[in-house]
Amino acid sequence: MITELKSVRDVWKKMPTERHARIFLEQAIWAGDRFCPHCGSLRSTRLRGDTTRAGLYQCAEKECRRQFTVTTKTPLHATKLDLRIWIAAMFLVLTSSKGISSVVMARILGVNQKTAWKLGHAIRELMDDREGIAGQLSGVVEVDEAFVGGKPKFKHGVKNKRGRGTGKPIVLVAAARNGQARAVLVPNAQGRTMGPVIKDWIDLGSVMITDKNSTYKKIGTAFAGHMTVQHNKHEYADRRTGAHINTAEAVNAVVQRALIGVYHRLGRQHLQRYLDEILWRWNHRVPTTKVRTRKSASGHASAETTTVWKPIPVVDQMRGLLRCAVGREMRRTPAWGLRWP
């Protein structure tokens, strides 16, 4: 069982043939219980023979009897690429902290850019938690919203619209202090739009922290507690209560940095997928404590501990990613495009 991959080269070292990659995918996607992607049955048999495609199975249910492989009905459906290319592409997406462009990915993998672009989107397709496996956010949860693309460019003599009313896409972010966060594109910053999303994300027994925006007032009454900060007046933490939304702002900062350029190039329709990718990375880190010895001017040594957030091992992330692969079929059209059946 492969437990670690350190580089793209490592993929080919640990998976010398495509068969190794297929076995890796079978272990990750089926997690030990091979099931038919058509009917869900756990009864199936391997098809053998010289002319049979590699990794082909047949469902043993009388009403089904359909054939399948590990990639059937996943975003890898009907792929003609070596499965190791897929695993290497996953490696690149998961380990590039600011995301990776299809141009760079194409160069590293030796595929053309269209192929790399589609690989990237197929992998992002696996990154949103639509099954709700991660569960609700709880504890102290900060909520904030931001406009994608930041402030408009300064132009002499032109008073730019700020914030609400600029027509820019809005990203709603919720970040728990324990390292878990959610983000979604919302069409507007109205209470009836954001309220249901927030209540769906956050356990009602939590304490929500937001800025003083009146929209949050009503939403806040649903939770066990609601604290506010006036962060637009350079008040980063409420002096009296210590409440702050620095975590949510940190998520938003990562989102803004990653989306610079991307939004203008790709437009709105792919934005949520990029958000899912950015949030995936945020949610797959663990805190580690680092102890440093500091020497003061007088020569006294003291230990200082800091928390550093590190990504969890990439192979574990891949298994998490592939666990929900079945049912997320994505068709790659011959032209520049993707469609979802």
Ligand SMILES: [Zn+2]
């Ligand atoms: Zn079946």
